Amino acid sequence: MKKFLIIIFCLCSFNSAFSGRLDKGFERLSIYDYFAAKEHFYKSLKKHPAAASYGLSIIYGRNDNPFFNLDSARVHILNAGYEYVRLSEKQKRKYSEFGVSDSSIVYMQDSICSKAFNQATSFSSVERFNIFIERFSFCRYLDEAIDLRNEVAFEEARRLNTSAAYKTFMDTYPDAEQFNDAFNRFQERQFEEETSSRSLTSYVRFIEKHPDSPYRTQAERMVYQLSTSSKNIKDYLAFIRRYPDNRFTAEAWREVYKISMEEFNEQTFLKFKYDYPDYPFKDELENDYRLQTSVFLPFRENGKWGYMNELGELMIQSQYDEVNLFSEGLASVSKDGKFGYINKSGQTIIPFQFNDAERFQNNTAIVRTGDKYGMISRSGEFIIPANYDELSEASEGFCVAILGGKAGYIHKPTRKALTDFAFISADDFKDGYAIVENDEGFGLINVLGKFSIEPRYEEMTWAGTGLLKASLNEYWGLLSTVGRVIVPFQYDAIGEMTENRILLVKNGRCGFADETGNILIPVTYRFTEKFLQNAYFRNGYVKLNDRNKIFVLDSLGKRFQISGYENNGMPSENLIPVQRNRKWGYADLLGKIKIPTQFLDATSFNEGLAIVRTERGYGVIDSGLVWIVPAQFDDIKVIPECIITRKQGKSGIYSRSGKLLAEATYDRVDFIEGKVAWLQADGNSTYINLEKSRIIFKRADSQE
Numbered sequence: 001m002k003k004f005l006i007i008i009f010c011l012c013s014f015n016s017a018f019s020g021r022l023d024k025g026f027e028r029l030s031i032y033d034y035f036a037a038k039e040h041f042y043k044s045l046k047k048h049p050a051a052a053s054y055g056l057s058i059i060y061g062r063n064d065n066p067f068f069n070l071d072s073a074r075v076h077i078l079n080a081g082y083e084y085v086r087l088s089e090k091q092k093r094k095y096s097e098f099g100v101s102d103s104s105i106v107y108m109q110d111s112i113c114s115k116a117f118n119q120a121t122s123f124s125s126v127e128r129f130n131i132f133i134e135r136f137s138f139c140r141y142l143d144e145a146i147d148l149r150n151e152v153a154f155e156e157a158r159r160l161n162t163s164a165a166y167k168t169f170m171d172t173y174p175d176a177e178q179f180n181d182a183f184n185r186f187q188e189r190q191f192e193e194e195t196s197s198r199s200l201t202s203y204v205r206f207i208e209k210h211p212d213s214p215y216r217t218q219a220e221r222m223v224y225q226l227s228t229s230s231k232n233i234k235d236y237l238a239f240i241r242r243y244p245d246n247r248f249t250a251e252a253w254r255e256v257y258k259i260s261m262e263e264f265n266e267q268t269f270l271k272f273k274y275d276y277p278d279y280p281f282k283d284e285l286e287n288d289y290r291l292q293t294s295v296f297l298p299f300r301e302n303g304k305w306g307y308m309n310e311l312g313e314l315m316i317q318s319q320y321d322e323v324n325l326f327s328e329g330l331a332s333v334s335k336d337g338k339f340g341y342i343n344k345s346g347q348t349i350i351p352f353q354f355n356d357a358e359r360f361q362n363n364t365a366i367v368r369t370g371d372k373y374g375m376i377s378r379s380g381e382f383i384i385p386a387n388y389d390e391l392s393e394a395s396e397g398f399c400v401a402i403l404g405g406k407a408g409y410i411h412k413p414t415r416k417a418l419t420d421f422a423f424i425s426a427d428d429f430k431d432g433y434a435i436v437e438n439d440e441g442f443g444l445i446n447v448l449g450k451f452s453i454e455p456r457y458e459e460m461t462w463a464g465t466g467l468l469k470a471s472l473n474e475y476w477g478l479l480s481t482v483g484r485v486i487v488p489f490q491y492d493a494i495g496e497m498t499e500n501r502i503l504l505v506k507n508g509r510c511g512f513a514d515e516t517g518n519i520l521i522p523v524t525y526r527f528t529e530k531f532l533q534n535a536y537f538r539n540g541y542v543k544l545n546d547r548n549k550i551f552v553l554d555s556l557g558k559r560f561q562i563s564g565y566e567n568n569g570m571p572s573e574n575l576i577p578v579q580r581n582r583k584w585g586y587a588d589l590l591g592k593i594k595i596p597t598q599f600l601d602a603t604s605f606n607e608g609l610a611i612v613r614t615e616r617g618y619g620v621i622d623s624g625l626v627w628i629v630p631a632q633f634d635d636i637k638v639i640p641e642c643i644i645t646r647k648q649g650k651s652g653i654y655s656r657s658g659k660l661l662a663e664a665t666y667d668r669v670d671f672i673e674g675k676v677a678w679l680q681a682d683g684n685s686t687y688i689n690l691e692k693s694r695i696i697f698k699r700a701d702s703q704e
Helices: 002-030 034-044 049-061 070-084 089-096 102-123 126-135 142-160 163-172 179-194 200-209 216-227 233-242 249-260 266-275 282-293
Strands: 297-301 304-308 314-320 331-335 338-342 348-354 364-369 372-377 382-388 398-403 406-411 433-438 441-446 451-457 459-464 467-472 475-480 485-491 502-506 509-513 519-526 541-546 549-554 576-580 583-587 593-599 609-614 617-622 627-633 635-638 643-647 650-654 660-666 668-672 676-681 684-689 694-699
Touching: 002 034, 002 049, 034 049, 049 070, 049 089, 049 102, 070 102, 102 126, 102 142, 126 142, 142 163, 142 179, 163 179, 179 200, 179 451, 200 216, 216 233, 233 249, 249 266, 266 282, 297 314, 297 684, 297 694, 314 331, 348 364, 364 382, 382 398, 433 451, 433 459, 441 459, 451 459, 451 467, 467 485, 485 502, 502 519, 576 593, 593 609, 609 627, 609 635, 617 635, 627 635, 627 643, 643 660, 650 668, 650 676, 660 676, 660 684
Parallel strands: none
Antiparallel strands: 297 304, 304 314, 331 338, 338 348, 364 372, 372 382, 398 406, 433 441, 441 451, 459 467, 467 475, 475 485, 502 509, 509 519, 541 549, 576 583, 583 593, 609 617, 617 627, 635 643, 643 650, 650 660, 668 676, 676 684, 684 694
């Protein structure tokens, strides 16, 4: 019995010693005696791991002592939490005397996390954030640390701006918010790096190595352009044979057809069919032959519509309520409130079943059933169901669709939605990209439906191939298709790229830059809104003005000037408009007068004709000063088909040889296939055969 009591006494004394050490540890800690407190806590760890670890976490977690070490603080606070949950309620009540509890451990843990996070943030390096993420994964700052780490890593990749840097970022951080941006930049840099030589071989190799790249279209285009730079049939055929899978083989075939059929007649058509039996668009070929050899013109008789040809001959009896022009061998017509499609023989090809039907393009047509739009094939089968409020023709395989007031894209070949219907507006695809607008602004998406330019701009339009002009804070700049700023956002207006020159406008002055953003013509010339419509290079020249003086500049900004004259226009067809004593005439390239200065205004010659103005009005002359159209009109427009005149708000037409075809008494002038003019006014409808320069139909019975 005595021995048993001695053992109990020893045990009690032993526990009291350890409890005393713990008590002393917290006592010394309360007076900031960190050295003594630390020693007591370490000696108490074995018997009181929860409380001692808690005390040690406080010491290591404070930066007012030499033991400050957040990693050690982390180890001890985690151990404190682990050991605390294993305690009995009696032990927990005992430790509460030292301030050790569930809540105090959680509070201390959060304090250590906060300090560690702030420490990592102050260094703002990938390495520091990774240490925090690895060691402090239990902290509430983990997601924020990961986001900041990814942001720092992405900025480093952007600084290096190489495909390897972006690839490393994507491989290392596949869940990063910047992944899509990195992917787009990786694709761009990969394409630019591997095709930096701009050689045919580099583009072919790129396609072979990266068949799924969004830049494949550009690579294939370059293969096509470099292979067919001479634009002759031989090169087009060689391209087709060498690169059968290139998406531009269809365009090459059509170029072969176009060149072969420049003079369209039955003999050349039959020769083409014989020479190229493997031409892939045989149906189009036959349709095109019929379309080329005869123009079908709508006419109305006794309240019904039919068709005649360009000679005025009846082709299809008047029997329809509404008709449209033929396209790809078919025309949409209506009977009893329903639309269908007929061919040029008058046969119904697609039954009358639609509420509206548009023309065929690329073997498909948009139709409306009820108040919804869809797309059908030439067989009448729906390839895109009639589920949409609006639907556009396909552009690069994608149709813009409107559903519930929001826009999205449908991939025509697969009939699947490319994007959610979330855009305020959506443009057609061009070179693998499309401009879209959402609540945040305008941006650019690629063929994967991902943003290559984030939506943040007030306006955005195409400025040229691979170039976009956008406005930000009411100023305009120029961007690449991945958002790289080419021209800074500091201009009041920007034009469109022509002949590798683009107009820049700032503070009422203008100049020109090239596609890389280099300003080649300083922004010093006077600018007006009227000038914006004509501010583009033609045949290597542009016309500017300043202080009532006209300047003709070449593409490098060098002034083209004919000595001895006040002003001169742009050279064209070996003649130059020149001004002397406020009158305009024409000189040759040496400055010798060919047409005396007698006009109030004069344009450059174009295909043998020039528009001039006298006191009586506008007219048209040829290079021999023969009046093609008398100078008596308010305005004149010369087009390939004819010459359109305007007087007192009405339109008329002359042939290009100078024959009056219609007095200026019509409200509207349209052209059908470049062969027939369709003039309308006050219920009168007139067709004029432009090739034969004669009226073929005139009747006071309009489409209305």
